[in-house]
Amino acid sequence: MKLAAHARPVRNVLQASAAALLLLLTSSPSSAAERDAAHALQVMPLPRSLEPSQGLLVITPAGALSGFQLLVDPLPGRGGVGTDTRLQSAVQRLLVRLDRTCGGDVLRSAAAPVAGRAQLEIAVEAPGEAVQSLGEDESYTLEVTPSGGHLSAPTVLGAMHGMETLLQLVSFEDGACVVPAVTIHDAPRFAWRGFMLDVSRHFEPVSEIEHTLDGMAMVKLNVFHWHLSDDQGFRAESRLFPRFTAVASSGEFYTQEQMREVVAYARARGIRVVPEFDVPGHTTSWLLAYPEIGAGEHITTLPVTFGIPQAELDVSSEKTYKFLDAFLGEMAQIFPDAYFHIGGDETEGKGWLDNPRIAAFMKQKGFSKPAELQAYFNQRLLPILARHHKKMIGWDEILNPALPKDVVIQSWRGEASLVQSAGQGYQGLLSAPYYLDGQKTAEEMFLADPVPADTTLAAAQQKLILGGEVCMWSEQVHSVTLDSRVWPRTAAVAERLWSPQADRDIADMYRRLRRVSLSLEAAGLTHISGPQQLWRDLTRNPHPEAMELFASMLEPVSFSDRYQAQKTDRFTSLDRLVDAVVPDPPSRQELAREVDAVLLSRDQEAARRLAARFTAWQHSEPELLSAAVSSPRLSDMRPRVHQFVTLADAGLEALAYLQSSAPPPPGWRAAKLAVIAEAETPVAVVRFTFLPSLRRLVEAAAKDHQQEGRP
């Protein structure tokens, strides 16, 4: 199905569909204005500036026979950008998505253009660079009035961002598809807005990578950092070194065609692809395939366990540099980005110290610690990368004054480490607070700022902070659960990296996050449907209502808590209760709001709703206990079910005492707080989301009577 954007010579085709518009504006101006403002604020990430004005642009009027018309301005005097294939593809995707929101007329109309009408004009000045560069102009302006929409941008990148904003503004109401009148001037705060995916610990197929890139584009992330090798597997096909995938991938790897496909797919969405091949540590898979470049550790198989292994490259040997030169040169042909990630993390260097030849080399060079040898290694890598036209990026550990100032330091150790490298004049990226497997809330991740308002860095040093990267390590995720760990929280970080520093309204962020979450799911991600599938699969019940209720009140413990409790390794099944619950579910806030309404507003209706909620928890017990014995994957759930019901009892009792004239009996408060405290300890590697709210309720029920001195 080919539907090239309909191109016309000049801009004078903008016309309003006035009759249909009048129909729509029969509602009172003030309510329309309110509605417009609400529309405008659905955008995520928030634009640099957004001014709502009055009225609506009608995309497809109610009951109209003629549909949507779009003009891509070819600006003939400036090089014919309207014929840019990347822009054309982006416009085609825009039409397909508008069609879904606005009904089947958009594509049909665009395929059969009518002279003299266009609701939307897109004007782009230049196609953008052949290889997307760091700092390339991503700005755009979007002006929507009742008589037409105009999206303009200096490059195709900006135009694509503007299209995502436009799609977030469109809604279908009263039979018409409309966009509120608005003026948006937008550009990113940080130039490097990344998402890192580890495909070594658990592999992800190309289709999942592409869905991820779709999601990234929707929230204006622009760097896909692809962690392609680690101890547990080597995932990139090399033709020069075929043993990488032949013996060290378990058959799970990307062919060179697939990697090129991913690069093209990303470019088409304004996303750079930065590959990472982690050296000189985290290289067990390298050394299983090519022991001759290793420090001497005898590797016979890919590791079953995770953690820091002892398998380093022999960085004292010229053979290793020759190997790396050839390999990196091959990969440089596939990945056109200016940056190449060399990892560099967690190299303890015990293998170096244990190897007499390498120990002698260190002594000869005057190195007393492995870190110095690693710094030597990085210096040796620099000219190799430069020969292949690449700049270096690596994790914290590569930071060393011997390196030139155009390397980028990615901080997994935290803000202090980032400040330190910027202080030394290095460019940096913040990652520590954006580790998804920490299972922190969207709120916590959103508030972490690469350059906080109270930064100690001088203005010039602040400029060295290029942005940040959300990181998804995959020891504890696989295809089924990946999306539910990544989304929607990643959208909150995307806003942090794009939007102004002053954007810190948590409630508003969550409101928009819930909406963008649905759009992400509709675009093919499975963070909502994935867990639902797991509940169904775990319970063998097509409508596992009790399980859904129970799961909605739980979240996974952090990576390290799970690692400690389960000693997770590659045989750990990732389809148990902990995998079927999601981080930061809405229940935490819902309970808090309901308890607020009861305690602060004495809202009787809220009290009834809360009581109904606790009663539903009690009623879920038989189905949950039956599920717990139906699958070994739910066998650790039973104690949590018991707690769930006991907590429901506590909630109902607290509500009753709040309504009653009789005080709780002596010891009631302590007993209930003990129940809550017990529920706070980790069981089945999941935790309840609502315990602080329940504690407030219990405390209030006890206090209420104390303060008011009732009998």
Added chain:
Amino acid sequence: MKLAAHARPVRNVLQASAAALLLLLTSSPSSAAERDAAHALQVMPLPRSLEPSQGLLVITPAGALSGFQLLVDPLPGRGGVGTDTRLQSAVQRLLVRLDRTCGGDVLRSAAAPVAGRAQLEIAVEAPGEAVQSLGEDESYTLEVTPSGGHLSAPTVLGAMHGMETLLQLVSFEDGACVVPAVTIHDAPRFAWRGFMLDVSRHFEPVSEIEHTLDGMAMVKLNVFHWHLSDDQGFRAESRLFPRFTAVASSGEFYTQEQMREVVAYARARGIRVVPEFDVPGHTTSWLLAYPEIGAGEHITTLPVTFGIPQAELDVSSEKTYKFLDAFLGEMAQIFPDAYFHIGGDETEGKGWLDNPRIAAFMKQKGFSKPAELQAYFNQRLLPILARHHKKMIGWDEILNPALPKDVVIQSWRGEASLVQSAGQGYQGLLSAPYYLDGQKTAEEMFLADPVPADTTLAAAQQKLILGGEVCMWSEQVHSVTLDSRVWPRTAAVAERLWSPQADRDIADMYRRLRRVSLSLEAAGLTHISGPQQLWRDLTRNPHPEAMELFASMLEPVSFSDRYQAQKTDRFTSLDRLVDAVVPDPPSRQELAREVDAVLLSRDQEAARRLAARFTAWQHSEPELLSAAVSSPRLSDMRPRVHQFVTLADAGLEALAYLQSSAPPPPGWRAAKLAVIAEAETPVAVVRFTFLPSLRRLVEAAAKDHQQEGRP
């Protein structure tokens, strides 16, 4: 992750885990026996013979540290089949799936074998033919006793079928993973048990094809009939004729590597792949790419509409045969199966009659009708196919006495047509009753038998009926909805084609169908989650309860009813209400059972449940009406919502009159029946599933009082 099946030299390793077993058998023998029988009957399709006996085989005992051990008998004297790679892969998949049912110990144990224990032994006599043949032995025997399981088969095909049966028998209960003791001797009734997928009208990616093959293997279907070309698109890459995909595929096609991958994937699951290239009609895509072999119709684009086009190959020209010889030869290299499907349906031949040269050719040959020219074409194709070592299969229209008796006729016209071809000595397949887009119930499809008990065919002619094929034409489905049209109904037909003729117990079929449906979904098909995703997407609500309730009481109208109502074409969006409801949902039977309980057993509890159900329908109205205005894709839903609530009112009133001593007022019965009759007319191309049950309830409420003569 490589986990080769653990092979041992002899069979003496079968040992019971006696202690754990005793623990399990503490329940009374009679209840255990009942449970065993229930287990055994979860199998779908039903085996040829199944004898439950007493006790359970413990796969992974409760709380045990040592896990599952499996022995693949290499039978060294008979050729070392245990080392057959297809068998090894099948065993590996068995372990992965057992691991999911039984907990993470199965894979871990299999990876670290312990001497002297094995719960399951698999013995296979021969690897099977290099290219799976029609009629190849698919039988197997599965014997399970408390002391061990033994699966034996003459070929790997039978062993794979036996593994699917075993997996259906396994369950997790009281902390142990168990298989009931049973003896099964199984073999298929029909040798050709197919599923046809049209990928021309809407394309399906390779991943969807592979999921479909997984589902087919689970219910023992053995032929994937791949409809690779039609008017709307040509989906197979040809290197000799690259314009097929360059201009006539819209970029959606399978590369030769992908087609070989599908063939290998299918073979690994005991499934033959029969490609179809439909000639000499349904060839618009052919003639867009290569007009020189056409009858003269001027084709400029792929069709937007569906239906029978006018675009035939020029079957009078030698050029056409030379082209087909080269093309079929190329495809024969990719598809090793003995059969090649040449389509042949719906060739009206108007283009032949309109072309003076072809008309003259017909006259010269003495043909008065296009059908005769098509018969000539088929005769010309025969030696071409034979040269490439292929036998011919085609639709009804190829039937002609001039063809040899080893061609296969696939009947889309119906049973009479099949009987006719068998009467003439041709082999045949039944397809007409198995068209999924007819939206018939699983029951109707299951009862349609290629050789019914009352067949008029003689025994020798009956043998010519090779089996049947479920057909999925794709004018009205795409990736998101495909699975919900295909599954679980296809499993019911799979049972018809595999199991004995006498297997006609509808209630028992549905009981097992509901269970296999969950297993299919767990294996990666999305017939349950797909519609849920659509409801969420249509309503932009993560928990669209009212929508789910409403949708569960609806089903799509038939292909032709939708085609008439919507004039569907390639721009018709396939994500509306009709796409979000599924054929033959459980609600039809649930309502019937509840009404039975109320009317036949005067069951008060059932009456309360039914009343609660009707009340929930009433309460769903505001959410449904709000959804109807929120998306253009739900805009046709409003009248159905109104009917839904009105029908709920009728149900509640009927229940009230059934309980009351007062009769309904005059005209009540007629008014309610009119409401039901109105709801029977098609609206929004969906129909209610429960109207016959509601009518019975209304009639009973009116009659009750008449008969019993209450005041």
